[in-house]
Amino acid sequence: MxxxxxxxxxxxxxxxxxxxxxxxxxxxxxxxxxxxxxxxxxxxxxxxxxxQFGFHTTTCCGFIPQNNEWSDDWASFFVRNRLKLQADLLIEKGDRDMREAWPELERKATDILASCKGVTxxxxxxxxxxxxxxxxxxxxxxxxx
Structure with a gap:
């Protein structure tokens, strides 16, 4: 293709x-x-x-289903529905570094993305x-x- x-x-x-x-x-x-x-x-x-940010149905990135639940802001949508999914997959596979780093990464990613104003x-x-x-x-x- x-x-x-x-x-x-x-x-x-x-x-x-x-x-x-x-x-x-x-x-x-x-x-x-x-x-x-x-x-x-x-x-x-x-x-x-x-x-709102999201989509009316679940989609996939490769073989991984992605939650597209609606959110009123870009930062919440991206952190919850994209980053957390990837972090959870690593944590489920036993990645201790990710398990320890995720709370701080989640806070910092939310702060950085929330600073982007005017995202449509x-x-x-x-x-x-x-x-x-x-x-x-x-x-x-x-x-x-």
Whole structure:
């Protein structure tokens, strides 16, 4: 999988960028329409964005299921649903260093990520690699198996 020519790679990059911006664009459009009587926001004629971090279903990174439970802030989501999962896997395998370091790592990671202001939720492909995209006559496509 993967492969493709240079133009396919450029198109794939553009598609990924649009996917990453989609939620922000939906939120801005809804906010803009709120000021109009009978606007798209009132009729529901727009794609609704989300203000929380997460996803409506469990996804996988490789063979590892990832919890995507909704969270109101980026730091809590990432630490709880991404970092803690990896730390727990190491701890379950008997990694004593991780067991001892995790409480401090959790606090510091939360503090660092919480200092990043203005983070808007975005849909990302969390497991993009050469086996999760391909190119055909109509251009590149993204998928997960």
């Amino acid at each position: 993967g492969g493709g020519n240079r133009q396919d790679l450029v198109q794939l990059g553009s598609q990924l960028a649009r996917m990453h911006k989609h939620n922000e664009d939906c939120l801005k459009a809804a906010e803009h329409s709120e000021g109009f009587v009978g606007g798209d926001y009132k009729t529901g004629n727009y794609k609704q964005g989300v203000n 939720p975005a849909l990302v492909h969390g497991d993009l690699w050469g086996g999760n995209w391909a190119s055909c006559d109509s251009g590149p496509g993204k998928f997960s198996l």
